[in-house]
Amino acid sequence: MADVLTAAPPTAASSPPRRFSRRWRNTLIGWSFILPNFLGFAVLTLVPVIAAFVLSFMDWDSYNAPEWIGLKNFQRMLHDESTKVALKNTAYYALGHVPLTVLAALGLALLLNRKIAGVGFFRAAAFFPYITSMVAVAVVWNMLFNPEFGPINQFLHFIGVDNAPGWTTSTSWAMPAVIVTSVWRDMGYYMILFLAGLQAIPTEHYEAAKMDGANNWQRFRHVTLPGLRPVTFLVLILLTVQSFKVFDLIVVMTDGGPGRATLVLSQQIYRQGIVEGEFGYASAISLVLFLLVLVLTLTQFWFNNRRERK
Amino acid sequence: MKAALRVLLYVVLTVAAVAILVPFLWMISASLKRNNEVLTIPVQWIPTDFQWKNFSSIWTQIPLGTYLRNTIFLSAVITFLQVLTGSFAAYGFAKMRFPGRDALFFAYIATIAVPWQAYMIPQYIMMQKAGLTNTFWSLILLQAFGAFGVFLMRQYYLTIPEELSEAARVDGLTEYGIWARVILPLSKPALASLALLTFVNTWNDYMGPFIYLTSNDLWTIQLGLRSFVGQFDADYAMMMTGSVLSVLPILLIFLVGQRYFIQGIATSGMKG
Numbered sequence: 001m002a003d004v005l006t007a008a009p010p011t012a013a014s015s016p017p018r019r020f021s022r023r024w025r026n027t028l029i030g031w032s033f034i035l036p037n038f039l040g041f042a043v044l045t046l047v048p049v050i051a052a053f054v055l056s057f058m059d060w061d062s063y064n065a066p067e068w069i070g071l072k073n074f075q076r077m078l079h080d081e082s083t084k085v086a087l088k089n090t091a092y093y094a095l096g097h098v099p100l101t102v103l104a105a106l107g108l109a110l111l112l113n114r115k116i117a118g119v120g121f122f123r124a125a126a127f128f129p130y131i132t133s134m135v136a137v138a139v140v141w142n143m144l145f146n147p148e149f150g151p152i153n154q155f156l157h158f159i160g161v162d163n164a165p166g167w168t169t170s171t172s173w174a175m176p177a178v179i180v181t182s183v184w185r186d187m188g189y190y191m192i193l194f195l196a197g198l199q200a201i202p203t204e205h206y207e208a209a210k211m212d213g214a215n216n217w218q219r220f221r222h223v224t225l226p227g228l229r230p231v232t233f234l235v236l237i238l239l240t241v242q243s244f245k246v247f248d249l250i251v252v253m254t255d256g257g258p259g260r261a262t263l264v265l266s267q268q269i270y271r272q273g274i275v276e277g278e279f280g281y282a283s284a285i286s287l288v289l290f291l292l293v294l295v296l297t298l299t300q301f302w303f304n305n306r307r308e309r310k
Numbered sequence: 311m312k313a314a315l316r317v318l319l320y321v322v323l324t325v326a327a328v329a330i331l332v333p334f335l336w337m338i339s340a341s342l343k344r345n346n347e348v349l350t351i352p353v354q355w356i357p358t359d360f361q362w363k364n365f366s367s368i369w370t371q372i373p374l375g376t377y378l379r380n381t382i383f384l385s386a387v388i389t390f391l392q393v394l395t396g397s398f399a400a401y402g403f404a405k406m407r408f409p410g411r412d413a414l415f416f417a418y419i420a421t422i423a424v425p426w427q428a429y430m431i432p433q434y435i436m437m438q439k440a441g442l443t444n445t446f447w448s449l450i451l452l453q454a455f456g457a458f459g460v461f462l463m464r465q466y467y468l469t470i471p472e473e474l475s476e477a478a479r480v481d482g483l484t485e486y487g488i489w490a491r492v493i494l495p496l497s498k499p500a501l502a503s504l505a506l507l508t509f510v511n512t513w514n515d516y517m518g519p520f521i522y523l524t525s526n527d528l529w530t531i532q533l534g535l536r537s538f539v540g541q542f543d544a545d546y547a548m549m550m551t552g553s554v555l556s557v558l559p560i561l562l563i564f565l566v567g568q569r570y571f572i573q574g575i576a577t578s579g580m581k582g
Contacts, residue, residue, distance in 0.1 A: 026406065026407070026408050027408040027409060027410075029406065029408075029485050029486075030402045030406040030407075030408035030411060031402070031408070031410075032402075033398055033399055033401050033402030033406065033485070033489070034399045034402040034403065034414060035399075036394075036395045036398060036399070037395035037396060037398065037399035037455050037459075037460055038399065038414065039455075040395065040451065040454060040455025041418070041421075041455045041456075041457060041460075044433060044436075044451055044452055044455060045421050045429065045455070045457070046417060046421065047432070047436075048429035048430075048431075048432035048433045048436065049421060049424055049428070049429045049432075051429070051432035051435075052428055052429045052431060052432050055431065055432060108326070111319075111322065111323060111326070112323075116316075116319070118320075118323075121327075122323050122326075122327055123572075124564075124568060125327045125330055125331055126326075126327075126330055127571070127572070128334075128561070128564060129330065129333075131510045131514070131560055131564060131571070132334075132514070132557055132560065133513070133514040133516070133531075133532055133535075133553075133556055133557065133560070134514060134516050134532075135516055135532045135535045135536050135553075135556070136337070136535065136553035136556055136557050137333070139535070139538075139539055139549050139550075139553055140333045140334075140336060140337050140550070140553060141333060142539075143336065143340070143348070143349065143546065144332070144333060144336060146349060148349075148351075149349035149350060149351060149353075150349070151332070151336065151353045154351060154352060154353055184330070184333070189575060192572055192575045192576060193575065193576070195576075196576040241425065244425060245425040245426065245427055247427065247517050248516040248517050251516070251517075251520070252516065252536060252539070265427070266425070266427040269427050269430070269431070270427075270430075270521070273430070273431040273434070274430075274431070274434055274521060279431050279435060282431050283431050283432070286425075286427055286428040286429070286430075286431065287428065289425055289427060289428055290424055290425060290428040293424075293425055
């Protein structure tokens with residue numbers, strides 16, 4: 001790889017006529033910087049992205065030649081119970097994961113955005129779950145959620161809840177258990193983004209509000225929240241994309257079960273495409289996943305722009 | 311009144327911290343128990359009889375040494391390539407002007423927004439046709455050229471004043487010289503952030519190895535850990551011992567480089 005980098009400029013410098021040479025040279029040098037990464041990126045990301053789009057309209061099982069079948073993959077989805085369940089579960093997960101993570105992360109950021117002794121420790125404690133491996137997280141939380149012996153249900157019994165839920169063993173409580181786990185894992189990451197946002201709000205704004213006689217709540221409502229808007233927007237987009245991509249946590253914690261209670265789209269893509277070898281159909285589901293994320297992101301952009309203009 | 315508020319704040323913070331850390335306390339506590347002592351009523355947070363031998367017997371129960379070696383190898387190679395190619399490409403995007411630059415950068419940004427799952431099938435087919443599935447090559451190739459590194463480094467390079475590279479140009483340094491001798495030394499914090507984030511991500515990655523590595527002697531620590539869970543007679547204490555061992559290196563890295571994690575995340579969050 002190093003050879004490519006060092007070899008490019010001399011050949012570029014020697015040949016072309018003087019007048020063009022500067023611009024040419026500059027372009028070639030610019031490209032030579034980008035090329036090592038771009039080659040890998042183009043072959044392994046850009047091409048697959050385009051291929052996935054084309055494959056969605058094909059029938060291909062890797063043994064027979066691919067065949068163009070138009071919209072048949074998409075029609076098949078309409079009648080495929082598993083895919084519909086996966087879509088519903090993914091939406092359910094996102095609806096729980098996004099708002100709860102935002103609230104938890106914002107709460108933590110507000111609590112920890114002050115100069116007090118030990119604040120570094122508390123921030124580190126809140127962040128550490130985010131870099132803990134998903135497998136360890138899933139295994140531990142599965143035990144914590146154990147219906148009979150887990151500390152969570154023992155605690156619920158202790159405070160007087162008689163019929164504590166069966167969590168990952170129950171079709172209706174498995175998804176909430178997954179959501180709780182993922183909020184716990186992710187809130188520290190978004191807390192850091194919110195902290196950066198809070199620190200970007202000029203202190204003069206708070207002082208001015210104080211001078212106008214605003215109380216704590218009013219200052220939060222009229223200075224902090226509007227000041228956080230750009231960060232909140234970014235957090236919402238990142239979280240939405242992340243929610244629709246959820247895979248590791250579900251595979252390790254519930255493997256989509258019990259039954260299909262926590263089956264999500266990316267798992268369905270994996271099962272159809274890599275386990276069953278239905279490349280065309282799996283790509284069509286991916287395209288739907290991508291379009292969903294795209295529409296949601298664009299909607300958020302649109303909302304954000306409208307609010308900003310007000 | 312102020313003192314009372316302060317005490318209240320610390321109470322709230324301590325309760326929150328304990329609640330957040332409970333899973334880790336459970337993990338450590340269970341890793342030092344006998345298997346039949348893990349799930350009990352009531353929960354026993356401190357083991358009656360510390361089973362330190364869990365931490366030695368796990369090495370013979372599963373090929374943990376192999377898993378660790380594989381994980382370290384993959385994480386190190388991918389991190390090295392990502393940092394090298396990412397910081398190099400970022401120079402082209404942040405410090406040079408040439409036709410096609412912005413279109414290229416747009417392609418990078420656009421794919422960051424595309425969920426990986428949306429193109430994992432074509433990637434898998436390509437790897438299969440190239441005969442690279444079930445080799446480390448597949449994972450190295452797939453993860454070493456990510457757009458994230460380019461993006462993060464570019465954001466940082468943009469904060470370095472243009473006058474510095476201009477002055478170096480006047481002094482007769484080539485663009486490669488400016489990258490190596492001016493920009494790289496100035497961007498050590500960003501390089502550290504990118505390296506740490508990439509290393510930890512690769513270390514913790516489950517989906518990649520899960521899809522691409524099928525033979526046991528190529529498995530990473532995450533796959534090895536997961537295989538415990540798959541067994542019918544789940545060995546809870548050993549599962550937790552394995553978890554502690556898989557989290558420990560990350561904890562050490564985090565304690566040393568905490569600052570860089572935080573800065574890296576804050577930088578990547580700032581749109582520019």
